[in-house]
Amino acid sequence: MARRGEPRDPLKQSGPRPERVAAFRLGLSAESRAAMLLIAKGYRIAARRWKTPFGEVDIVARRRRELVFVEVKAREHVEEAAEAVTEKTKRRILAAAELWLAHHPDDAQRYIRFDVILVAPRSVPRHIINAFDATR
Numbered sequence: 555m556a557r558r559g560e561p562r563d564p565l566k567q568s569g570p571r572p573e574r575v576a577a578f579r580l581g582l583s584a585e586s587r588a589a590m591l592l593i594a595k596g597y598r599i600a601a602r603r604w605k606t607p608f609g610e611v612d613i614v615a616r617r618r619r620e621l622v623f624v625e626v627k628a629r630e631h632v633e634e635a636a637e638a639v640t641e642k643t644k645r646r647i648l649a650a651a652e653l654w655l656a657h658h659p660d661d662a663q664r665y666i667r668f669d670v671i672l673v674a675p676r677s678v679p680r681h682i683i684n685a686f687d688a689t690r
Contacts, residue, residue, distance in 0.1 A: 584628030584673035585612050591671065591679050597622065608649040613671075621664040623651050625685075628673040632680055635672040644668070644686050651688075 589599050597615040604611045613624035625647055627635040647668060655662050670685040 584671075584679075585626045587673055587679050588624065588626040588671040588681075589613055591681060592622075592624070595681070604650070604654070606650045606653050608653065609646040611647060611650045611654070614654060616661075616664070619664050620667055621661045622667045622669050623647050623654070624669045624671055626671045626673060630674060632672045632674045632677065635674060636670075636682075639670050639685070648688055 585602060589602060592599065592613065592615050595617070597617040599613060599615050600621075601614040602612070604614055611623055612626040613622075615622045615624060625639060625643060627638045629635040629638060651666065651668070655666075666688070667684050668686050668688070670682045672680040672682065
């Protein structure tokens, strides 16, 4: 770290790389679009960007007796977004869901579901209900 009066190294960047900032903004926009879609379908958003030691759950929502953990994927094309939901992603969400239920025991009585919302520019987000299940 440079001290006062010492010249800064022009090759060192301060802050995140521009492409990471753009990806972060795209993700936030996609999550907002996905949340609006869920609200329009009658869901109540319980949490957004819920962080756990296992990773983050994009959206946790409730509707009637359902508790839904939602992974949002944004890419240039919907097909690319669908391919981005990997087995590792599923394991992360399942582990986070178990932690959610430990923190919110009343939700354990609900029907638990894992959905995916695919977001691409210039298209309506695609909601895949029950995209995967809790079997490992």
